[in-house]
Amino acid sequence: MILLLVLCGIAEAGHGDRPEKRGILLAAFGTTVPEARNAYSNLERMVKEAFPRVPVRWAYTSRMVREKMGESGRRPDSVETALARMMDEGFTRVAVQSLHTIGGWEFHDLARNVRAFAGMADGFKSINLGGPLLNGAGDIDRTARALLRHLPPERRLEDAVVFMGHGTDHPAGALYTALMVELGKLDSRVLLGTVEGRPGIEDVRVRLRETGIKEAYLIPFMAVAGDHARNDLAGDAPDSWRSILERDGVQCTPVLMGTAEMDSVAEIWLRHLKEAVETNR
Ligand code: CO
Numbered sequence: 001m002i003l004l005l006v007l008c009g010i011a012e013a014g015h016g017d018r019p020e021k022r023g024i025l026l027a028a029f030g031t032t033v034p035e036a037r038n039a040y041s042n043l044e045r046m047v048k049e050a051f052p053r054v055p056v057r058w059a060y061t062s063r064m065v066r067e068k069m070g071e072s073g074r075r076p077d078s079v080e081t082a083l084a085r086m087m088d089e090g091f092t093r094v095a096v097q098s099l100h101t102i103g104g105w106e107f108h109d110l111a112r113n114v115r116a117f118a119g120m121a122d123g124f125k126s127i128n129l130g131g132p133l134l135n136g137a138g139d140i141d142r143t144a145r146a147l148l149r150h151l152p153p154e155r156r157l158e159d160a161v162v163f164m165g166h167g168t169d170h171p172a173g174a175l176y177t178a179l180m181v182e183l184g185k186l187d188s189r190v191l192l193g194t195v196e197g198r199p200g201i202e203d204v205r206v207r208l209r210e211t212g213i214k215e216a217y218l219i220p221f222m223a224v225a226g227d228h229a230r231n232d233l234a235g236d237a238p239d240s241w242r243s244i245l246e247r248d249g250v251q252c253t254p255v256l257m258g259t260a261e262m263d264s265v266a267e268i269w270l271r272h273l274k275e276a277v278e279t280n281r
Helices: 002-018 034-052 063-072 079-088 103-116 139-148 169-185 203-213 229-235 241-247 263-278
Strands: 022-028 056-059 091-099 126-130 160-165 188-192 215-222 251-254
Touching: 002 079, 022 034, 022 079, 022 263, 034 056, 034 263, 056 063, 056 079, 079 091, 079 103, 079 229, 091 103, 091 263, 103 126, 126 263, 139 169, 139 263, 160 203, 160 229, 169 188, 188 203, 203 241, 215 229, 215 241, 229 241, 241 251
Parallel strands: 022 056, 022 091, 091 126, 160 188, 160 215, 215 251
Antiparallel strands: none
16 A cells, blocks of 8 residues: 555656646747848737737747857747747746648658657657648638738739739649638739749749730748748749849739738747647647
8 A cells, every 4th residue: 555655656746747838939030131020020919919928939040040149139949949948947838839831851850850759768758739820721712812802902803913922832832822822712813933933923924825814913922021922932033033024024012021910820830839728649
């Protein structure tokens, strides 16, 4: 009898004694453009409204971004540093939310490192990862509708809207095509291309030429309107999308707003975070 009590006591002291401490870690690529960070702030505001009592931390996955930001201020954490810190501070259940758009190479690297933390002895009781924007079956349709809710109010029905996604050579890049098709079904003048994958700017040019559209709004389809948005989309260089399309006779108006700044889109990331928190029991 006494032996039994002693054994129970040991078992309890092992894990059960620690007070529950939940946390959220938002993991983004990061950006070197300070003005672009308001998109991250918007998402953070929404996360804090949804989970008012849970501490929210940030981590940037890009080493280049972390180094550059560290030159002028506090160097942001990597996911690994942020999680090690949280483990050290006694967090017991952590939900990591990816701010990626698709589950490509970067998302899978993130997932691998989160899994590594799940396997540590005397570490978190649970750690879960919320999926990228385009994750489940409903996300394509949900995202297409959300994007249409944030078109510039001055856009006339005859104007085109061109979204610029990042693009990838990862198989998950096919989701960009799926989204392009869905957008086209809802509004035939809303197009989507990517900087580094398919569909590309050539596909956008073909569509614009076919329809004879003369004016277009250019909007990044990335969490923040950072370097790609400012240079590859809206920049003055001859190979920016704006320059290419204007040479084709399309008058362009860039809208430098990241998708994390669009509440309806940010809502979809938040949905994935809620799923991750829910499984953290
Ligand atoms: Co890039």
